Amino acid sequence: MKTLRRPHWIVTLALGLVAFFAIAAIATPLLLSSAAVRGGVTEQLALATGHPVQLRGEPTVTLQPYLGVTYRDVVIGDGDMPVMRADEMKVSLQVLSALWGQARVSQIDLVRPQFNLRRAADGNGNWLTADSPLAAALAAEDGSVEDAAMLRIDLRDGALTYAAEGDEAPFRLRNINGTVDWPRLSGSADADLRGVWNDENISLVAAFDEPLELLRGGMSETSFALESSLGEVAFSGGLTGNDGPSLVEARGALTIDAPAPKALAQWLSGDEATLWPTPSLTVTGDMILLGRNLRLEDARLAVAGQEGTGRLDIKFGENTPPAVGGTLAFAELELPPLEPGAEGLEAAMGALARSSSFTLDLRLSTPRATAAPFAADDVAAGLIVRDNTMQLDVAQGSISGGEMSGTLEAGMSEEDGERFAADIHLSQINLSALDPVFGDIAFGLQGTGNLHVDIFSLTPENGTPNRRVSFDMEKGEIAGLSLAGLNIALEGEDGADGSILTGTSAVETVVGTVFVREGTLVVRDTTITAAEGTATLAGRGDLSRGSLALRGQMQSGDDPKRAFFVGGTLEQPLLVVIPTSLNQRLEQAPTR
Numbered sequence: 191m192k193t194l195r196r197p198h199w200i201v202t203l204a205l206g207l208v209a210f211f212a213i214a215a216i217a218t219p220l221l222l223s224s225a226a227v228r229g230g231v232t233e234q235l236a237l238a239t240g241h242p243v244q245l246r247g248e249p250t251v252t253l254q255p256y257l258g259v260t261y262r263d264v265v266i267g268d269g270d271m272p273v274m275r276a277d278e279m280k281v282s283l284q285v286l287s288a289l290w291g292q293a294r295v296s297q298i299d300l301v302r303p304q305f306n307l308r309r310a311a312d313g314n315g316n317w318l319t320a321d322s323p324l325a326a327a328l329a330a331e332d333g334s335v336e337d338a339a340m341l342r343i344d345l346r347d348g349a350l351t352y353a354a355e356g357d358e359a360p361f362r363l364r365n366i367n368g369t370v371d372w373p374r375l376s377g378s379a380d381a382d383l384r385g386v387w388n389d390e391n392i393s394l395v396a397a398f399d400e401p402l403e404l405l406r407g408g409m410s411e412t413s414f415a416l417e418s419s420l421g422e423v424a425f426s427g428g429l430t431g432n433d434g435p436s437l438v439e440a441r442g443a444l445t446i447d448a449p450a451p452k453a454l455a456q457w458l459s460g461d462e463a464t465l466w467p468t469p470s471l472t473v474t475g476d477m478i479l480l481g482r483n484l485r486l487e488d489a490r491l492a493v494a495g496q497e498g499t500g501r502l503d504i505k506f507g508e509n510t511p512p513a514v515g516g517t518l519a520f521a522e523l524e525l526p527p528l529e530p531g532a533e534g535l536e537a538a539m540g541a542l543a544r545s546s547s548f549t550l551d552l553r554l555s556t557p558r559a560t561a562a563p564f565a566a567d568d569v570a571a572g573l574i575v576r577d578n579t580m581q582l583d584v585a586q587g588s589i590s591g592g593e594m595s596g597t598l599e600a601g602m603s604e605e606d607g608e609r610f611a612a613d614i615h616l617s618q619i620n621l622s623a624l625d626p627v628f629g630d631i632a633f634g635l636q637g638t639g640n641l642h643v644d645i646f647s648l649t650p651e652n653g654t655p656n657r658r659v660s661f662d663m664e665k666g667e668i669a670g671l672s673l674a675g676l677n678i679a680l681e682g683e684d685g686a687d688g689s690i691l692t693g694t695s696a697v698e699t700v701v702g703t704v705f706v707r708e709g710t711l712v713v714r715d716t717t718i719t720a721a722e723g724t725a726t727l728a729g730r731g732d733l734s735r736g737s738l739a740l741r742g743q744m745q746s747g748d749d750p751k752r753a754f755f756v757g758g759t760l761e762q763p764l765l766v767v768i769p770t771s772l773n774q775r776l777e778q779a780p781t782r
Contacts, residue, residue: 234295240322241267258282276303299344309354340372392418404431421448440479447472482506517553525561536610539600543580550575578602592619612645637666657706667694673722736760
């Protein structure tokens with residue numbers, strides 16, 4: 191069988207290609223360093239940016255990892271503060287065009303670039319000129335686009351300063367590294383950047399399906415994730431522009447995850463702004479942004495693992511703090527404890543009132559709320575923060591079968607300094623259930639009744655809080671006091687000169703007011719009604735010593751009133767009957 195010979199044209203072609211690439215390897219460095227290539231690179235970058243371009247340093251040709259030229263000392267823009275300066279710019283060129291001495295830039299690599307972006311009062315920025323393809327596309331009234339080649343830009347160790355006219359301080363980023371890729375004016379764009387903002391490392395990954403349409407006031411499907419050690423913000427959905435840098439609408443899924451809310455708030459505000467003290471905060475929902483109003487539908491907010499669902503509305507004022515409102519329902523809500531101290535509810539409310547850089551008006555509901563040692567069921571409340579004041583308004587709550595309502599308020603003013611106040615109403619409460627809150631005595635009342643707790647404090651200069659408790663009870667018992675024994679003592683039997691009040695007595699009603707003011711217990715207008723008679727009490731006691739100094743009257747049926755004095759201590763009150771003649775003189779004596 192005759193052997194076929196390979197065609198000579200294959201060998202010829204192979205040898206030709208080897209010669210071609212050999213000549214290219216020798217000639218390309220010479221061509222790339224020519225004035226024609228420098229002029230071509232300058233012209234193409236000027237067309238893409240709309241700014242004059244200066245390549246001041248001598249070029250260096252590179253063949254690996256890509257064919258290109260490195261220029262040093264690059265300036266883009268006019269004046270003393272151009273849009274960009276860079277120590278180096280590495281330009282990637284297409285091979286065939288380079289052999290013909292033409293510069294077709296496909297990618298640039300900027301080393302230590304310095305971007306200086308400024309926005310004037312009319313909204314125009316120095317980075318966009320009328321000569322750029324982007325400006326022409328934005329200005330086209332018929333919506334037509336003359337497509338143009340854009341660039342892939344790699345940044346290494348860059349910095350950015352953005353200053354808008356009227357702003358107090360410019361926005362700055364440093365140590366910028368990453369890539370911005372927008373190959374065609376009519377195509378999609380991506381960004382993968384890392385940098386340092388306010389001394390915190392951050393990263394941004396973003397994708398825009400139609401960036402040009404977004405800049406022209408249309409809609410573009412967009413996704414981005416902004417991350418730092420202090421938290422993460424992620425969005426996926428549609429953005430609609432406003433023929434400029436601002437947004438008029440955004441619809442999509444939003445997630446905010448802050449493992450350290452207090453540190454995040456301080457980082458964003460630059461001061462001691464404080465969120466509600468919690469180790470973590472997560473917010474997710476379907477976001478709708480219309481202008482300066484943001485709404486989260488089907489919102490889920492997790493505070494230290496306690497998840498609430500509902501709706502959040504945020505309004506961003508131009509010269510006012512953000513305003514947050516909405517409704518949230520929690521399966522269970524645990525607040526800081528009621529006890530005084532740095533970790534207590536009073537301190538938490540005071541910190542939020544002093545330092546919040548936003549206003550808040552939330553409606554909260556939960557089947558179970560606790561602020562140790564206090565617990566309530568079926569709670570509906572409002573959380574309001576504004577004007578250096580925080581209010582927790584309880585509109586509805588259930589405790590021991592009764593109802594609860596009232597307001598807790600913390601604030602700060604130039605006249606009063608720091609303050610904390612409470613105005614709580616408890617109706618038809620089982621009074622014995624209040625022992626954990628008010629101590630073992632619980633005012634000596636056992637039964638169902640109503641309490642009105644009024645607390646007002648000025649701290650720290652003005653001493654301990656002032657507290658007032660007004661109460662009334664029906665069909666209960668009073669512990670530590672036997673009205674029957676009291677009646678006997680008043681009649682002069684069983685030791686008329688004194689008696690220890692012991693035992694309990696069934697009572698019809700108890701109505702009274704108790705003050706605690708700077709360590710002094712004040713009893714005012716307290717009336718006890720029972721089958722044995724009616725007793726009234728008024729006076730005071732020293733809580734630090736537990737001593738009593740109360741004066742009262744007892745009347746049984748139509749009998750004359752008998753006066754008595756209660757001294758001793760809270761644990762062992764001592765009863766002393768006041769003779770009728772002495773009591774008459776005391777009543778006739780002028781008061782001071």
